[in-house]
Amino acid sequence: MDIVRSLVLFGLAALAEIGGAWLIWQGWREHRGLWWIAGGVIALGIYGFVATFQPDPNFGRILAAYGGVFVAGSLVWGVLVDRFRPDRWDLIGAAICLVGVAVIMYAPRGGAG
Template identity: 85%
Template sequence: MIVARSLLLFLLAALAEIGGAWLIWQGWREQRGLWWIAAGVIALGAYGFVATLQPDANFGRILAAYGGVFVAGSLAWGVVVDRFRPDRWDLIGAAVCLIGVAVIMYAPRTGR
């Protein structure tokens, strides 16, 4: 149950951070305006709070693991939202990152 909760929190964090960055990108680079940028800033702030809900108490571990989620999530966002087509190297890289997430977050540790 703890792993499922952690994975859900990583998914929510990815949506907030990647979505927030995308909204700012749209507001600034695609000239959609300040409301898009403001929504992006709010989403990025939400990401910061979601990360604090992870069951592990180590900030560095959470952020390091989230980096792998961010890599894979960014590619997935690009596929769904921007119709980006990742190549095999993108997919292999994302898989390596997600394996790293699993090792960092869910490997058995003594003293837990």
């Protein structure tokens, strides 16, 4: 159950962070205005809280693992929202990152950690 919860939280964090950064990008670089930027700032603030709900108590571990989710999630966002077409190297890199997430977060640990 903790793994499912953790994965859902990683997904929510990615949505908030990537979506927030995208909104700021749209507001500033695409000249859509301050409301887009404000929405991005709010989404990034939400992202900041999501990690606190992870079942693992180690901030460094959670943020390190989330980095891999961010990489893969950014590519997915690009495909779905910006019609970006990743090449095989993008996909291989994202897969490597997700393997890193699994190792960092979900590898069995003894008492010594």
